[in-house]
Amino acid sequence: MSKRTVSVWTDNRFWMRSAGWVTGFSAVLLIWLTFDTLGQIQMGNDNDLNNGVAKRVPGPTVINYNIQYKFSEKRGHEVPLIGEKEKFFGRDDYSEEEAGELLHIGKLASQVKNCMNCHTLLGNGAYYAPDLTKAWLDPKWDDVAFLGAATKEEGIAKFLMDPSGNAMHQRAMPNLGITEKEAKGLVAFLKHMSSIDTNGFPRNFGKKDTTLREKRGNQ
Numbered sequence: 001m002s003k004r005t006v007s008v009w010t011d012n013r014f015w016m017r018s019a020g021w022v023t024g025f026s027a028v029l030l031i032w033l034t035f036d037t038l039g040q041i042q043m044g045n046d047n048d049l050n051n052g053v054a055k056r057v058p059g060p061t062v063i064n065y066n067i068q069y070k071f072s073e074k075r076g077h078e079v080p081l082i083g084e085k086e087k088f089f090g091r092d093d094y095s096e097e098e099a100g101e102l103l104h105i106g107k108l109a110s111q112v113k114n115c116m117n118c119h120t121l122l123g124n125g126a127y128y129a130p131d132l133t134k135a136w137l138d139p140k141w142d143d144v145a146f147l148g149a150a151t152k153e154e155g156i157a158k159f160l161m162d163p164s165g166n167a168m169h170q171r172a173m174p175n176l177g178i179t180e181k182e183a184k185g186l187v188a189f190l191k192h193m194s195s196i197d198t199n200g201f202p203r204n205f206g207k208k209d210t211t212l213r214e215k216r217g218n219q
């Protein structure tokens with residue numbers, strides 16, 4: 001009998017082995033990506049902030065610092081930059097526990113009052129109202145005199161306690177019965193959220209026309 005040469009492409013074993021290798025490789029890749037992501041989104045701590053170690057999700061004590069939103073030529077979008085110490089409700093020395101407690105109150109309040117029903121936070125929620133991911137960095141808070149407040153945090157807290165009385169758009173936010181304690185926690189929550197490196201999401205958030213103009217001028 002003459003020996004027939006069988007093409008590898010029609011050989012069942014070739015396809016079975018390939019399927020095995022592809023599945024195995026994908027599984028390893030996915031497991032590696034899962035652990036890598038977990039590492040990337042791990043919240044930093046006060047030591048990182050004191051030593052200038054950049055974390056995607058900075059620790060709660062980031063509320064003791066000034067946060068800016070700057071265009072990165074390298075990455076092609078805005079990135080949060082943590083700067084010098086800055087007073088937050090009169091203090092810039094919140095301990096990890098105190099800052100964590102404030103964020104906790106804010107997070108609970110955001111869930112109880114269901115901010116996500118109208119707003120988007122870190123990609124989750126609705127688009128009825130402005131995205132809150134970078135709300136702390138909204139240039140509209142640069143001057144909070146219109147809210148009768150001296151500082152940005154007091155201005156936002158005042159707005160949250162009486163949004164319909166301080167409406168800035170035709171579509172006003174309803175008063176949700178937010179207490180002073182909740183408002184302070186919510187502002188800390190918003191400030192912390194704005195410090196998270198979200199790869200520039202949401203795009204072009206709250207950019208002033210002047211920022212765009214300056215950028216064009218620089219090109």
Ligand code: HEC
Nearest residue numbers: 110113114115118129130135138167168169171172173186
């Ligand atoms: C029923 C819908 C609704 C809910 C629920 C809601 N908001 Fe709003 N919010 C709005 C609307 C509408 C605006 C725009 C109002 C304006 O500009 O006058 C707004 C504006 C804001 C702004 C100003 C944002 C900016 O940069 O322009 C902040 C901050 C804010 N809301 C925070 C919150 C927080 C925190 C919660 C949860 C505790 C919340 N909102 C729940 C509808 C809502």
